[in-house]
Amino acid sequence: MSFSALGLSDAIVRAVTEHGYTVPTPIQTQAIPAVMNGGDLLAGAQTGTGKTAGFTLPILNRLSTDAVGAAQANKSSPRAVRCLILTPTRELAAQVEESVRVYGKYTNLNSAVIFGGVGINPQIKQLKHGVDILVATPGRLLDHMGQRTVDLSKVEILILDEADRMLDMGFIHDIKKVLAVLPKKRQNLLFSATFSEEIKALADGLLNKPAMIEVARRNSTVEVIAQKIHPVDRDKKHPMLSYLIKSNNWTQVLVFTRTKHGANKLVEQLGADGIGALAIHGNKSQTARTRALSEFKDGTLQVLVATDIAARGIDIDQLPHVVNYDLPNIPEDYVHRIGRTGRAGATGEAVSLVCVDEHEMLKDIEKLIKQTLPRQVVPGFEPDPTARAQPVQLRSGAPGHGGRRSGGGGGQVVKVGAGGNSNRSAGKPRGASGNGGGGNRTSASPLHRSGGRGR
Structure with a gap:
């Protein structure tokens, strides 16, 4: 199986190949076609399996090849956020946004990442110029929503990455606030390394007849x-x-x-x-x-x-x-x-x-x-x-x-209860400290490299 065989555009396959990757991982083989079909998805994958590329590649393909993408690229007015990706921590947000940039380098799409712990003004300036794909931590996104510096009314795709960690960190209320302002008609993708009862409850309320992918036994550890x-x-x-x-x-x-x-x-x-x-x-x-x-x-x-x-x-x-x-x-x-x-x-x-x-x-x-x-x-x-x-x-x-x-x-x-109620992380002003984590990463998401080397 090759990336081109999964239906990805020549522009995206070119970027993937230039990065040294040739063979999709199991989560990519299953997730890429499912996402490109336009339906909702519930995916379980351990860390290190290539799940980030499993959703970044197909959303780049969808947004860059449809009529809306072509029209938005040609108009002079600011772009609207069409894809929103929520992650629990700063360094994961930076990792995901870098993957978007690396694999989308030959498309007409642009992206931005916003998280706490850094100044908000440069983020406001970037959002004002227009962004197609926005990667964010929940707390800083709510800060922008409160200041009316981000417009989420045109979001077509919502992705919750490492949803289990977001629930553990107490972000369920923040997520619900974000969901309340998004268009009702959209594609929803939920990725989680583990499937707890809380994750199942979140999925039931968020996803509409989702495809389900699980590439490893629930809560198993990598055999290697x-x-x-x-x-x-x-x-x-x-x-x-x-x-x-x-x-x-x-x-x-x-x-x-x-x-x-x-x-x-x-x-x-x-x-x-x-x-x-x-x-x-x-x-x-x-x-x-x-x-x-x-x-x-x-x-x-x-x-x-x-x-x-x-x-x-x-x-x-x-x-x-x-x-x-x-x-x-x-x-x-x-x-x-x-x-x-x-x-x-x-x-x-x-x-x-x-x-x-x-x-x-x-x-x-x-x-x-x-x-x-x-x-x-x-x-x-x-x-x-x-x-x-x-x-x-x-x-x-x-x-x-x-x-x-x-x-x-x-x-x-x-503490997270079975009903999904939780307390937000205590002791941290949202705008001042962000959402934990930190450090920008310098490599893209896991894929299989030719020669067997990978992340």
Whole structure:
């Protein structure tokens, strides 16, 4: 199967080919024809499977080849937003918009990305000039709606990317506010790595007789990722991580912590051990996030320490190692975390450092992924068999326990009920801080490269 065989225009196939991709991934093979048919779509795909191109390619094809697209390209008045893509985090928004630009370079379409944490005035100026495809985080989009600097009355296609994370972060009310101003007649696409009951409820209310695609078993983990558990006492996690990095000569390691404070502390500890590390989380400035992500991607930074929210959208070629310094208290986040490695067929290793406090979390993860992860005790770091569990800190000053639903960044805890009601991320003024995450990415969405190399 080739991209041209899927019905994509010569202009789009040319851009894809120039980027080194020749063979569509399974999600692309199924999603591209479904989207181009014009109907609604509910798609489940793990991270690293190429889902971003699975929707960017067909929407570019639809919008660039129809009569409206031709007329809009030829008129002098500002373009209207025809496609709206909502993502949960800044770096994912930047990733998706870059894919639109890369694959749409030979079309007559233009695009823009808007998110918080940066000045709003340049975004207002860009929107005023007219945009065909708008990628946005919910909070900043509502800011523009409130200031009447964006017109969504002509939207033909709505895409919710990583909808599960948007619900976990408490964006359901923001999404409903956006839906209220969109045209009733439109195409809706919902992409999610996991299918929770909340996602099913959202899909039922949003989608009209959707096609359904699921390219991997629900909540499964990528088979090419080697997963292991290192039991360790809580106060020995940092020495063990330094030992693993040095003894195994790891040169590029993505490390997950549960809280922002924990990320900052670990960076200092690793630095004292002579290991270069930077943190990426919601309290970091946009400049700091961009710098950390850029240095990690080009290999000059050995260790990137991240919270769950900040890591959404990180897409790095051949990332070999992911370490769960702290287990996530939401089991689904384990799937998202380890999906940063083993992308598009590449191999990868996911290591979790688990202390007695996290045994219940580990049980929940293994129940979700339907497998028992192998345990390996590292000599010199044998855990104390008499150690007793202590409450796990989910956010600054707030002890909690496994199973509590959190925003994932260490700065807020969000509960989502079965009916879809949720609390917005606490403690962050929407216009000031944006929607978590950060850092612009520099590579396009996952596809299969010729020669088997991919993301």
